[in-house]
Amino acid sequence: MKNMICEEIKEQWKGKIVGILIIIVFLFSISEGVLEVYNLKNLYNNIQKVVEDKRETDYGLIQYEQDEYNRKKESIYLQNLPNTYFIKEIAVVTTIIAIYTAIITFKDIKNNKIKEKIEKNGFLKTNLSKIISILPTMLLAIVIGLVSYMMAVESTKLIIGTNNMNLSNIGLLDKSILNFNYSINYIYQSLIVLSFNILSIYIVYGMIIYLPYEILIYIFIISDILFIRGYTNIIMYLKNIFVISENTKNTNNITGVAVVYIVFTIVATLAIMENKKYFYKKIGLDKG
Secondary structure, eight states: OHHHHHHHHHHHHHSSHHHHHHHHHHHHHHHHHHHHHHHHHHHHHHHHHHHHHTOGGGHHHHHHHHHHHHHHHHHTSGGGHHHHHHHHHHHHHHHHHHHHHHHHHHHHHHTTHHHHHHHHHOHHHHHHHHHHHHHHHHHHHHHHHHHHHHHHHHHHHHHHTGGGOOGGGGTSOOOOGGGOOOOOOHHHHHHHHHHHHHHHHHHHHHHHHHOSOHHHHHHHIIIIIIIIIIIIIHHHHHHHHSOOSTTSOOOOOOHHHHHHHHHHHHHHHHHHHHTHHHHHHHTTOOOO
């Protein structure tokens, strides 16, 4: 089994797909980091313009943007960058990794390699080794994404000079970073992110066996991970898990996520095991 996993990893890294995956994650993370700081700058400029114009009717707008400014300023503080990135990573980078899973699996199906592997090693070992072999690439993508995001934010902060952007200079309350009360559990956060990505890989692989057409897999990935789970249920839950300030309480309760993980894992497992005959037919393998 160990040798099978190593061979799968070697096959993946021989091609250009891993490199393309890393480049996409890197570029996404860099752009997100730069945009995050520029959004803060734009907010500061908007508030400054309203205050200088002395438009009293815009007091509500000033208050809203002031709160938004303090929140964004807090989110790009070095200690909080993993929190900020992980929330974004869940929806986007997980989708990229899921698409990568689909691409390399369909590549094996099209060139009949998976057929040869099943004939030699059996259904369970072949599929399990394929899933496990994707995990190192997944981990590398997440680490590179996080590091590049943090570097982009810190570099852009220096270039723009965010230290000079202080609301107190224009007569408003600027919440000091020193007053932020952090309660961050990086181990807990990392486990949630890794678990979510592993589950997504497993579900996508199960759907490849279950769904008849390749295009349906990509539609499933985009709609389910990016729009449904990515931006609604999971993101809303993670905002309570990834503590950014004293205004966000950490429930320290993973029961809800655990139940969802278990349900989807069972569904994906049933899809894999109950559709063996269909999958054999799909790859042109006659097993009766």
